[in-house]
Amino acid sequence: MLRALFIFIVVALLSALAIWLADNPGDLTMHWRGYEIRTSFVVGVGVMALAAFLVLLVYRIVSGFVDTPASVAAFLEKRRQQKGFLALSRGMVAVAAGDAPEAKRYAAQAHKLLDAPPLTLLLAAQAAQLEGDEKSATGYFERMLEAPETAFLGLRGLFIQARRAGDREEALAHARRAFELRPQTPWAAQAVFEIEAAEEDWDAALATLDREVSAKVISRDKARRRRAVLLTAKAMTAAEAAHGQAGEARKAALEKAVALALDAVALEASFAPTVALAARLCGETGRARKAARLIEAAWDVEPHPDLADVWLDMIDGESGYDRAVRARSLAGRNPEHIESRILVARGAIGARDWAAAREALAAYAGPDATEMPTQRICELMAEIEEGAFGDRGAARGWLARALHAPQDPQWTGENYRSPRWSPIDPMTGAFDALVWTAPAIALAREEPRPDAFGQEPERPIEKAEAPAAPVVSLPERAAPKEPLAFQPPLPDDPGPEDADEAQEGERKW
Structure with a gap:
């Protein structure tokens, strides 16, 4: 309109x-x-x-x-660019599909038709990697270093190549150069930190961590945890070095280790390895009260066997009775935790108060037990049985039961388990990767409880498992004082005791 x-x-x-x-x-x-x-x-x-x-x-x-x-x-230039970008797109599709020959062919076409080195060189490098031609791939990445706009991309590729080849030194050099070019890039900062930590270069790792915090590529909470672990590792190294010295040199080295450990505790006050190390070093330097306060604060949050070990060995020349009293005082801060019960039992065993030790483990091994005993509890019960009554048969029964009991928590990583903590996973080299946990499979397997006659119920035979070994049951008249899941003697079992050594009411093997 x-x-x-x-x-x-x-x-x-x-x-x-x-x-x-x-x-x-x-x-x-x-x-x-x-x-x-x-x-x-x-x-x-x-x-x-x-x-x-x-x-x-x-x-x-x-x-x-x-x-x-x-x-x-x-017109011809435009048509050539269209063909070049089409070849580049098809090459990327070929790389994604894992078709190395097609990717290499299209990479050559794109490089010939396009004046875009970052894209064509990257495609050519990826095609070479698909073919397994690591030397050519490295050459393409090195050519990227010649231009400022592609240098960072080339360093990324060279770092990956070195890491695949297992060349940690070369990978660290490329990662550091990339970190210098672009400090705000997370992968470069993380790579430098992880390699320095894996090489146990704690000072360099701490410096890199400071740069990460300044560049804001890591949260402050995560940086706090990493700094605590690094300081703990550094304190462990200093303590080991101090124990190899003597005189004033040893004293100065221990003071340095104590300072590092206390700095770590200030960052992570409930991290058991850190607190245990700091408390042990404080005890060695005559600061028992400081060590006690550290362990008590950590025990309130999460009891741990490492803390218990340091607590029991803190005072040299202490009597077994005094050690048991101190064990009860620490356990009272978190009485329902399994580690508190084990601590009380250990202290009572050291004082030869077998009744108190048995009472501490009653929830796991008594007639009214409500929890499954772990391997450590079975071993403690074996010690209690032999120490209290000299009942080696009952002790061996608990040791046999320990073979099938749920495992206690340990520091666990990928294909790795150990009761001792390490800042680096020995299998993978990962930093702060170990977790204090028990195997899920072991915890899921319940040990059948014996009936009132001392007999162990029959185990269902699963298709994937071999049938269970035959179970030796006790007659009614010879039932032990405490129901036990008796198993056949182990290969190294010395066999039955002499008849004159058997006590009345006991069942000897």
Whole structure:
């Protein structure tokens, strides 16, 4: 509608102009070199318009001839780029599909058609990696280092190549250079930190951690945890070095280790390895009260066997009774935890208070037990049975039961378990990767409880497992004082005791 209205207005204006010119014809006279040219005004305007049109036409024709080669070149260049980007796209698809020959062919086409080194060199490197040609892939990545805009990409590729080859030194060099170029890049910072930590270069790892915090590539909570672990590892190294020295040198080295351990505790006050190390070093340097406060604070949050070991051995020359009293005082801060019960039992065993030791483990090994005993509890019960009554048969029964009892928690990583903590996973080299936990499979397997006659119920035979070994049961009249899951003697079992050594009411093997 608007377009029709616009055309109508234009036609109306032209018509009005034509009518006005017809009503006012006028004359147009031109003198040039003695000639006089006369015509009407309308004809003169028409001739000038025609002349202007012809001049414009000639200009366009001439400029067209002049610009034709450039236009043809631009057309060919555009077509070449289209083919190049098509080859690049197909090459990336081939890389994603794992088709090495196609990826290599399209990489060559893209490199020939496109002036885009970052993309074509990267595609060529990936194609070489798919073919297993590590040398060519490394060469492509090294060529990327020649241009500033592709240097970081090349360092990333060289780092991956070195890591695959197991060359930690070369990988660290490339990661450090990438970290210098772009400190805000998480992968470069993480790579430098992990390799330095895996090489146990704690000072360099701490410096890298400070740079990560400054570049804001790591959260402060995570950085706090990492710093605590690094300081703990550094304190462990310093303590080992101090124990190899003597005199004033040993004292100075221990003081350095204590300072590092206390700095770590200030960051992670409930991390058991850190607290145990700091408490042990404080005890060695005559700060028993400080050590006790550290362990008590950590025990309130999460009891741990390492804390219990340091607590029991904190005071040299202490009597077994005093040690048991201290064990009960620490256990009272978290009485329902299994480690508190084990601590009380250990202290009581050291004081030869067998009744108190048995009572501490009653929830796991008594007649009214409600929890499954772990391997450590079975071993403690064996010690209690032999220490209290000299009942070696009952002790061996508990030791046999320990073979099938749920395992106690340990520091667990990938294909690795150990009761001793380490800042580095020995199997993978990962930093702070060990977790204090028990095997899920072992915890899921319950040990069958004996019946009132001392017999162990039959085990269902699963398809994937071999049948269980035959179970030796006790007659009713010879039932032991405490129900036990007796198993056949182990290969190294010395066999039955002499008849004159057997006590009344006991069952000897």
